[in-house]
Amino acid sequence: MRETSSERSDGRRPAQLRPVQISPKYLKTAAGSALIEMGDTKVLCTVSPVDGVPPFLVGTGKGWLTAEYSMLPGSSTRRVARESNSRAREIQRLIGRSLRTVVNLEQIGERTLYVDCDVIQADGGTRTASITGAYVALVEALQTLPGEVLVDQVAAVSVGIVGDQCLLDLCYEEDSRADTDMNVVMTGSGGIVEVQGTAEGRPFTRAQAIELLDLAAEGIERLLAVQQSVLSALTEA
Amino acid sequence: MRETSSERSDGRRPAQLRPVQISPKYLKTAAGSALIEMGDTKVLCTVSPVDGVPPFLVGTGKGWLTAEYSMLPGSSTRRVARESNSRAREIQRLIGRSLRTVVNLEQIGERTLYVDCDVIQADGGTRTASITGAYVALVEALQTLPGEVLVDQVAAVSVGIVGDQCLLDLCYEEDSRADTDMNVVMTGSGGIVEVQGTAEGRPFTRAQAIELLDLAAEGIERLLAVQQSVLSALTEA
Amino acid sequence: MRETSSERSDGRRPAQLRPVQISPKYLKTAAGSALIEMGDTKVLCTVSPVDGVPPFLVGTGKGWLTAEYSMLPGSSTRRVARESNSRAREIQRLIGRSLRTVVNLEQIGERTLYVDCDVIQADGGTRTASITGAYVALVEALQTLPGEVLVDQVAAVSVGIVGDQCLLDLCYEEDSRADTDMNVVMTGSGGIVEVQGTAEGRPFTRAQAIELLDLAAEGIERLLAVQQSVLSALTEA
Amino acid sequence: MRETSSERSDGRRPAQLRPVQISPKYLKTAAGSALIEMGDTKVLCTVSPVDGVPPFLVGTGKGWLTAEYSMLPGSSTRRVARESNSRAREIQRLIGRSLRTVVNLEQIGERTLYVDCDVIQADGGTRTASITGAYVALVEALQTLPGEVLVDQVAAVSVGIVGDQCLLDLCYEEDSRADTDMNVVMTGSGGIVEVQGTAEGRPFTRAQAIELLDLAAEGIERLLAVQQSVLSALTEA
Amino acid sequence: MRETSSERSDGRRPAQLRPVQISPKYLKTAAGSALIEMGDTKVLCTVSPVDGVPPFLVGTGKGWLTAEYSMLPGSSTRRVARESNSRAREIQRLIGRSLRTVVNLEQIGERTLYVDCDVIQADGGTRTASITGAYVALVEALQTLPGEVLVDQVAAVSVGIVGDQCLLDLCYEEDSRADTDMNVVMTGSGGIVEVQGTAEGRPFTRAQAIELLDLAAEGIERLLAVQQSVLSALTEA
Amino acid sequence: MRETSSERSDGRRPAQLRPVQISPKYLKTAAGSALIEMGDTKVLCTVSPVDGVPPFLVGTGKGWLTAEYSMLPGSSTRRVARESNSRAREIQRLIGRSLRTVVNLEQIGERTLYVDCDVIQADGGTRTASITGAYVALVEALQTLPGEVLVDQVAAVSVGIVGDQCLLDLCYEEDSRADTDMNVVMTGSGGIVEVQGTAEGRPFTRAQAIELLDLAAEGIERLLAVQQSVLSALTEA
Numbered sequence A, B, C, D, E, F: 001m002r003e004t005s006s007e008r009s010d011g012r013r014p015a016q017l018r019p020v021q022i023s024p025k026y027l028k029t030a031a032g033s034a035l036i037e038m039g040d041t042k043v044l045c046t047v048s049p050v051d052g053v054p055p056f057l058v059g060t061g062k063g064w065l066t067a068e069y070s071m072l073p074g075s076s077t078r079r080v081a082r083e084s085n086s087r088a089r090e091i092q093r094l095i096g097r098s099l100r101t102v103v104n105l106e107q108i109g110e111r112t113l114y115v116d117c118d119v120i121q122a123d124g125g126t127r128t129a130s131i132t133g134a135y136v137a138l139v140e141a142l143q144t145l146p147g148e149v150l151v152d153q154v155a156a157v158s159v160g161i162v163g164d165q166c167l168l169d170l171c172y173e174e175d176s177r178a179d180t181d182m183n184v185v186m187t188g189s190g191g192i193v194e195v196q197g198t199a200e201g202r203p204f205t206r207a208q209a210i211e212l213l214d215l216a217a218e219g220i221e222r223l224l225a226v227q228q229s230v231l232s233a234l235t236e237a
Helices: A086-100 A125-144 A207-235 B085-098 B124-142 B206-236 C086-100 C125-143 C206-234 D086-100 D125-144 D172-177 D206-236 E086-100 E127-141 E206-236 F086-100 F125-142 F172-179 F204-236
Strands: A019-025 A033-040 A042-049 A065-070 A111-121 A154-160 A163-169 A180-187 A193-198 B018-022 B032-038 B041-051 B064-073 B110-121 B156-160 B165-168 B180-187 B193-201 C019-026 C032-038 C042-049 C065-073 C111-121 C156-160 C165-169 C180-187 C192-199 D020-024 D034-040 D039-049 D064-071 D109-120 D156-163 D165-168 D180-187 D192-199 E019-023 E032-038 E041-051 E062-072 E113-119 E155-163 E165-168 E180-187 E190-201 F019-025 F031-036 F042-051 F064-071 F111-121 F155-160 F165-168 F180-189 F192-199
Touching: A033 A125, A033 C086, A042 A125, A042 D064, A042 D086, A065 A086, A086 A111, A086 A154, A086 A180, A086 A193, A086 B085, A086 D109, A111 A125, A111 D064, A125 A154, A125 A180, A125 F031, A163 A193, A163 A207, A180 A207, A193 A207, A193 D086, A207 B193, A207 B206, B018 B124, B032 B124, B032 E032, B041 B124, B064 B085, B064 B124, B064 B156, B085 B110, B085 B124, B085 B156, B085 B165, B085 B180, B085 B193, B110 B124, B124 B156, B124 B206, B156 B206, B165 B206, B180 B206, B180 C180, C019 C125, C019 D125, C032 C125, C042 C125, C065 C086, C086 C111, C086 C125, C086 C180, C086 E086, C111 C125, C125 C180, C125 C206, C156 C206, C165 C206, C165 D125, C165 F204, C180 C206, C180 D020, C192 C206, C192 E206, C192 F086, C206 E190, C206 E206, D020 D125, D020 D206, D020 E086, D020 E113, D034 D125, D039 D125, D064 D086, D064 D125, D086 D109, D086 D125, D086 D156, D086 D180, D086 D192, D109 D125, D125 D156, D125 D180, D125 D206, D156 D172, D156 D206, D156 E062, D156 E113, D165 D206, D172 F086, D172 F111, D180 D206, D180 F172, D192 E165, D206 F192, D206 F204, E019 E062, E019 E206, E041 E127, E041 F111, E062 E086, E062 E127, E086 E113, E086 E127, E086 E155, E086 E180, E113 E127, E127 E155, E127 E206, E165 E206, E180 E206, E180 F180, E190 E206, F031 F125, F042 F125, F064 F086, F086 F111, F086 F125, F086 F155, F086 F180, F111 F125, F125 F155, F125 F180, F155 F172, F155 F204, F165 F204, F180 F204, F192 F204
Parallel strands: A065 A111, B064 B110, C065 C111, D064 D109, E062 E113, F064 F111
Antiparallel strands: A019 A033, A033 A042, A042 A111, A154 A163, A154 A180, A180 A193, A193 B193, B018 B032, B032 B041, B041 B110, B156 B165, B156 B180, B180 B193, C019 C032, C032 C042, C042 C111, C156 C165, C156 C180, C180 C192, C192 E190, D020 D034, D034 D039, D039 D109, D156 D165, D156 D180, D180 D192, D192 F192, E019 E032, E032 E041, E041 E113, E155 E165, E155 E180, E180 E190, F019 F031, F031 F042, F042 F111, F155 F165, F155 F180, F180 F192
């Protein structure tokens, strides 16, 4: 019944993703790189393996993956100040945790995979797009390292409640009107890695929580398919 | 059926809270203060109204509420370095958002309610205990301000999956073995304010997500009753 | 003659300490911990041994002791901003120096004793109470290490000149009216470790300096007795 | 005679620029934006007018222009740490000074033009490409403000001495072998705005200094033509 | 009896100051400036009145005096890192408090007197030399302001216990061997402004404390005379 | 023909340096030290060898030279805030690069030469005076190290265009009126190490650029002679 009545600002149905495009091998310089576009949201994701690990791993033979997230100053109609803030750090911990779930870090030796997600243009859903795009850059970068390192696939999407309707993949205009905003990260095998639901205005109910989870699962399934199609084209080439 | 088989380290049933005690009016200096103890977790919560608001509210006549969270160095068997870190900031944003949900900030004029949660002794669940305890300190502090400011009650609890079992109110030892850790914040009227579920190890399923939510709802109901009992004793005195 | 005329705000005689209570083993988490209360001043002192020493001691086989001091935000009727400031650092250097005087750091190997003094409620004399309380926590923590490490006992008190009268153990209200404020640290064997006297208003005379020193010595003698009584109860238990 | 003998790594003649492309209106979010590509060097330039000016201009009715420069982490084969460093600040002062030369800041009221240059991919000459590209973004952004603000055109290029030969527009590989590196900024009317020549290895002679200046002037003339062609296409559209 | 037996490294008697020289009007740029030399210790003191006061004084019509203290990197045989540290801040608070004692800040309007003490060459006693020299620079700077602002004269000296002997004005070599180090600040009218005595090794006795105070008083009397002679030469010229 | 018409504020001819004096061995504490005075500009330069090198040189057996530059607060009629800023860092990189050109760092082992330039009094040309003075301090400091480390001599001067006239060695008053400001660093053998020319107002022409370079070369020749005369006096003594 989600597909009826109230119009979304860009004419999408409630359970419809924005147009998604992932451009792999976007840069010559980084080991892995991908530009992901979800509607007007554009994020450049790069992955750079660097020798060395954080202190708690030195001497263990295991590797690490860490993420950084930043919005370019011109990515928003109101200029974004450049200094990294604690909100960015909350986001980058989310990105890092999500990607670590699908990598066997014991296989890569004492090196750190730096995942950098830089938002070129922001129109909502930048943190979940970062995860979905970074997965593609990660696969690219891991092709330069020996061994079977990937253990699963991972993608993410935002959902939310606007008015009384649950919507998939909110753009900025919808996000700013939403009563609830939820980010969901899931693996290729259907497991939930992360759920972060926040009531900005009215609290939400148990039933709405479940509807949001299901809507997110639908969207993530389609994003996993986009990732696979991009990556199989890469392998063939 | 959760109440069967596998023993918890302190002999509790899966859906059982640790002993909870909230000591209101703990300090003479702060407008509101409460010490909350959940098992061996002890958090000192204070609320201090301060004149002035952040720049985005100046001139609006509205107030603000912000939270700070910190662990005292001796609160953990491994000494906690004192410098505030970005993890603390993620936690204090959660505390601040949760409490703002139940306060009508338009009623308090251009002042800021500083909520300070200092962990005296940590044994798991410090961020959710902070929310539950800070609510009591907040009620105290608001008694010094005119008007009807509170619009609802709020409390929080952690739940998690250890082995294959969903457990309520994890202590530190359980938390460190958990595959999934979820913090849930709910209001007195039963709405969900925040859900943050993270798979530290294996991803979790839709069914487990729902079971965790329901377990949290049970626990929060009991915490709301403890808050009410403490506060009614205060009013009578 | 000090004991005559002018009334103190709490009715004490000029050479009278406020009620003192030291609660040892206050926390389960820290190796040593004590809550000291002098009137309404309450300071939580913990001592945590941590492996490693500052660069200038690496390779010497000797240990180190360092102190940190902080006021909790709600410890004062005017909220205390949390960021550690340089005034706190001046205080923590005083605490550290005073305690190092009674510890044989060559006996503890290359480890650092972190002494943390967190003011829960402030009513004057927090830095001297920190030293007196931390000594008890230090004795506790050293029981977990082998060898004879303690070489003496140490305690501290503040004295000051209000009007023309020399007073022992100033509370906040007295301190804010004092012309001179002096902190004195002495050992169990009666030596002076530190004297810091500052004229906030009128300079003081040589005769007053000597009277203040003598008044402090009286107070410290009583605090040393309180420490011994608390610690002997511990040992018996 | 520069055009003879020694081969450049990419087959260019000594006085030949790399292929240059400027893509205007690159983003929807920023008032002005352009992607400049010089060979493999790619810089995203945005210009955002923001209300307010630095303290020294408040109340004067005049505006300001300031630049920020940053390399994205994946822009180099060796990952670039994200924290802004003092080298970046030296570069952004150069960019800011160069663009202020061609803008009549008295015409724009008390607003600040933020020029952001983010290096997407680095292959030498990023600071001079930033100036050349930012000029196009600046023209775009100024179309949203009333009045005649631009007083001249500006572009920049790097030159250097490799072996004994003066070369135009060094790529990274040449730059790393150069004995002298010089950045030159000139206006549309042929004036020199900035010359920064540094001997990394052997000092250079008066004759070489003049030859480098002349080579840069040739290159800048061509870059000014590219800017004009891009901007006239914009205006026609 | 102090004047007997044990030799000081530079042949001085125990109660003898090093040669003192104060060069007033040392710079053309600062409102007040003086170079003080005590033996090989050289400190450049400048005083600059700046419009404006700290927040707690805005609107009161009163002024402020604040001090900064720094050691130049080459001032010690072991290079001093340039970043201001908390030890410097403890010293600059001492300098500021001492000078504020002799200035009537209500007379200078809402301006701040910045006292800057930069150690050119360090050989012990730099903080007390800073106070003594800064007083001269302060008098100079106050001549540019209207009104009677000075209420007294102030100077400072260090004393200490080396072996069992009390010594005046310790040089670095003596200071590093001292068991006790005491800094004393006194006014022209003989009042004590500050006493800071620290046992670096063995604690000191009541009798030693009094002997150190008396020794300091002798030294300060001579320094006050040097200041007066320098300043009267200034006034005559 | 430069020597005609328009008067300079201090009566100098356009190609005339201000009176220059370099006082070597200015401090006892630093390995090398010199005070350079050019007119009213006074800079204290010290050089301190410190064991250890930056990470990129560890294990190579080579040394390093780094410079720090700072203005003392009282060095300007408007007090200079003490915190090191990015402009200072741009200057210290210039000083460091210039001096490294004349030192064979492979000869000094894994130690770092810290060059500290502290401006005592500023009247224009402080960065170029720093280079010229630091060279003398460097020669002194290198006499304490074995081997032939110096490979050339280095000095620097500022030139500029005021009105339409090219002037040598601008004082502050001239510098603030200049349309173009250029700093030039040259070696004893006549090579150019650095040229930094900036149009503050009107751009400058190719012909003016050449005239400025030639004027700087004249001034530097005289400064090199002053350095030699100071250093030969040192060697003879």
